[in-house]
Amino acid sequence: MNLLLGRLYLDEGLQSKAEESYTTALRQNPYALEAAIALTKLAVAKDTPLDAIAGPSGGTKMVTRSGQSSVDASARRTEIDQFYIENPMTREADDDGLTQLNMAWMQTLVAAHMDAERGNHRKAVESLSVLDRVFPKNLHCLLHKAALEVDQKLLHQAHVTFKRARQVDDLNVTFMDRYADCLRKGNSCTNLNDLVQELFAISRTCPESWLAAAYYNDSKGDYETALQFCERAIEGRDCYAPAHLLRGEILLRMHRPQPALKAFWTSCRLTRSLEAYTGIITSYCDLHAAGVNRYKEAFAAAKSVVKLFPKKAQSFVLFGSVLALSSEHRSQARQALQKALAMEPRKLSTSFALADLLVEDGDLRGAIERLLALSERHPLEDVFIKLAYVYSMDKQFAEALKYFHQALRLNPRSTEALQGLNRLEKLMRGEDPDELSNSVEQIVAEDQEESMEASEYLSP
Template identity: 30%
Template structure:
């Protein structure tokens, strides 16, 4: 390194372009140092370049390294300078957004540059606004802006990926999958967002398709975290959660700030009954980006410990950040349902507010129904009609097996057996292997014959027929 830099320096006077050559050489050296993990050394190397020879691409790279090192001042300076030199430096603009710089300030910086005319920057200011709305959890506004951008730039992979992710935030998994598939068709070599796409396939429990996607991503680039997150998801689908954690850790070695990796690691720790470690993972995600997934994971982990006070504080913070997001209101309700005193009454009100914010939020409808069922167990005089009404209305938008099953449970508890029978059969017609509906139907048929299913189960346990199973369960 010393020989190369010294040689370039000694030639400085022999050519008018030697300063540019030296800057290029030092930049390549710094990138190599960064690749082997010597980021602070890389910064020293590149900061030795005269500012007049630093190009926008150099400045963006320096800004990212400063960001990785947690050095905010250097990050902001280099991203801003990159935009001053080139208004079209999208990476610099998005980098500033990650540093919580308001979109309007970034757009003002773009427009103030002499490189481009204001009318030519309409698309980049709209892109900044779209990402700004996304980061502020204004998902509908962000999706609208990205949809406009997609009309200007059809089949642009980055825009399609953002639209897919936003559809997922808005709880429309089918639309998200369609957008991810369009992105894959546009560029099979793209890895951006493919870990999120893999998570959707894992949710569908499609082992064959997930295995195929995982192999394709590894073939494209096994030095990117997305590929290893897909491997981790495949292990999780097969039930090997310990291996899944190891592969997520490999993804984090490649990119310590990869948001999806921290989210998934937190989820895995929860499933492994390790809530304290789950809190650590979700808090790391929270420090990178305060989105709903981070808040949701933290609340789940705190409740599992249990730290109900911390869970409530976190849920309320999410609601203050996303006051019009039904999921945030639902999160508050979930914590309230586990607090003593009149917590359950407050939770029911929170679920009702969530449904007012978004009538399509089926999770709020199910939570509303579950809490009514729980109250009915403790007080048989509890009126179940409000819950039946909410579930019936929600079912019009979400014709799913689990929705019919939940409504069937409500009707069973309310002794509306014919209606319960209809919904259990409907659930099984949608998914013949849906075990909760099958078991609920068997229970209902016993009730309709005048047989007490609970008493019968107790008799079977006393006879020892299920003794081995119960022992394994414990």
């Protein structure tokens, strides 16, 4: 009864009531792992500043739903952190068969979920690996471990772990949307197509099946069909954050930042994630490039990211990208990006943002040199595409052509590389490939006040 009450309270956004119900359920039965896992999410949510989850409308209501939330909140000690070690109820339960061994693995499971919620993915995977040795065919542990490996961009390892989960239960659809995303990111279109067929054979009503199909069509560059499948997934489960997230990503690729922004905010309210905030800020930046001044909203969102994910380099990449929108804040933008680079030297988005700053300053040669050095260390599709675009800006069309083809050799289905080639051909014919005006509205917000705020977030 208390587990059911907890779920109902969560659905209504009544987190305090939900916490009470789950705590009562756990005290009644320490084996109620659903309550323990729910309490890890609620514990991390309590560490989150309210202003960090306010959308453009300023509302702060947050409904916690199923799904991964990667929040880098402070590791405030909570009761659930040590429930199975210190709680007197668990010691009394020894007479009912709750052995020290059982308490150890249950506390390890709680620790894994707590670390996952706080964004400590490596520690979470280590805990799940310990559990995997105790329970080598446990579906829950395999699925969560694979999802965390995707978050760490360990795509091959995640693929292996997901395959193990499929062998344990080939009729399971839970987390199969994440498996589909893993295959999409790894450009494994054939495996992704096979997975979609298998999921539809299991169920044509589960949102996971439709989202997997959306991922497949997105990987083919069929954005309209991918959008339709996202809509089908959302119709099946309105609170399905990954479907809203993918919908926003596709709309951005279709150069529709305004509806993309709405989709990203919906995803963010359902499940706070760095990916959703990345989409939100990218949408604001695209609107700015189209002449729509949304700098204040973008700056507020960037501050929220730094509050929520202070240990993630991507937070400072996004913060620097927003500061770079204003010519008055270019130095602070560079400072934020350098901080991100120091936190995670191998992160491509940081180097891309620094190259963008050089382009904005008119230093195309400097941007090319930075990207060339990056391509030698990381000969990846995204790096070659970025380099090709900068070469085309510098009117070095032969070099641009060379790097677009290098990207296509790595991924013949690359929609961005194909679009870049089409744009390059227009440039070589003397045509203007840009439909939007290149003139951008100058931002004249309260520069001094924003500059002081920016410094606060950049301080060590």
